[in-house]
Amino acid sequence: MYEFVRGPLALISFAIFFIGIIVRVVWYVKGLDWRLDRVAYLEKADYGIRGALKSIFHWILPLNHTTANHPIFMGATYLFHICLLTAPLLLMAHVMLIEESWGISWPTIPDTIADYMTLAVIAAGGFFFARRLVLPHVKILTTGSDFLILFIALAPFITGFIAYHQLMGYKLWLIVHILAGEIMLIAIPFTKLSHFVLFFCSRAQIGMDYGIKRGGQKGRGVAW
Numbered sequence: 001m002y003e004f005v006r007g008p009l010a011l012i013s014f015a016i017f018f019i020g021i022i023v024r025v026v027w028y029v030k031g032l033d034w035r036l037d038r039v040a041y042l043e044k045a046d047y048g049i050r051g052a053l054k055s056i057f058h059w060i061l062p063l064n065h066t067t068a069n070h071p072i073f074m075g076a077t078y079l080f081h082i083c084l085l086t087a088p089l090l091l092m093a094h095v096m097l098i099e100e101s102w103g104i105s106w107p108t109i110p111d112t113i114a115d116y117m118t119l120a121v122i123a124a125g126g127f128f129f130a131r132r133l134v135l136p137h138v139k140i141l142t143t144g145s146d147f148l149i150l151f152i153a154l155a156p157f158i159t160g161f162i163a164y165h166q167l168m169g170y171k172l173w174l175i176v177h178i179l180a181g182e183i184m185l186i187a188i189p190f191t192k193l194s195h196f197v198l199f200f201c202s203r204a205q206i207g208m209d210y211g212i213k214r215g216g217q218k219g220r221g222v223a224w
């Protein structure tokens with residue numbers, strides 16, 4: 001079982017993840033109606049690129065009014081995302097497995113730091129769960145799939161923590177962990193976890209539009 005989840009199934013899930021996110025980006029770009037805007041976009045491409053970059057940085061950095069107005073929620077969101085992206089990528093066990101399989105490797109972080117980051121993801125995720133259950137204005141917009149997606153994102157961290165600390169049957173929890181990681185990778189292109197790439201697509205598109213249509217006409221770039 002371990003050999004299967006660690007070998008062919010891992011390969012299939014990475015393939016679905018990479019091909020899936022490329023397809024989502026291609027669909028996004030193809031789905032836009034370029035016909036009306038073609039001339040402006042070509043003539044003012046420099047405003048467009050500047051607008052796209054401005055919009056991405058404006059919304060990814062904690063410098064906008066949404067962040068300032070919700071410091072606790074946004075603090076949890078940043079902590080969650082930074083640790084969620086960094087810990088698995090720089091975890092020694094993962095980098096070693098990738099080197100074994102594909103012969104490529106990169107620097108790692110100490111296990112203790114990865115462990116604290118794992119706990120931070122789990123704690124922030126617990127906070128998001130509670131927020132969706134407790135705050136009336138969030139609860140009313142929440143559906144079962146929001147909880148499911150949150151669970152899919154948290155499961156590799158909870159199971160990775162159990163396996164790493166050998167809290168229960170190690171071999172079993174390692175297999176459960178690998179399966180949880182694979183489910184998360186496969187879910188990214190098919191669920192709203194695709195915001196991983198679509199966040200950048202929509203910010204770039206809106207930033208380009210504002211940059212070209214406003215900045216392009218008035219001679220100044222506008223961030224949105």
Ligand code: HEM
Pocket residue numbers: 006010084087088091093094097111114115116118119156157160161163164174177178180181182184185
């Ligand atoms: C898809 C194949 C995956 C494999 C083969 C795999 C394998 C492993 C292994 C061997 C460990 C170390 C357990 C130990 O120390 O004995 C581990 C830990 C961990 N994995 Fe994965 N993993 C996979 C996917 C993922 C994914 C997608 C994530 C999250 C996005 C993830 C997050 C973690 C974390 C956070 C830990 C460490 C927990 C801690 O130290 O507290 N893994 N994984």
Ligand code: HEM
Pocket residue numbers: 060077081084128129146149150153184188193195196197199
């Ligand atoms: C750099 C890439 C990413 C960016 C820019 C990003 C951005 C965001 C933003 C803006 C939100 C909304 C926060 C809000 O509700 O106001 C969010 C929520 C969320 N993101 Fe990401 N994200 C990224 C990658 C990921 C990845 C790789 C995952 C996991 C696979 C993930 C999982 C989540 C989850 C589960 C939520 C919802 C939390 C909740 O239930 O309230 N994100 N993300």
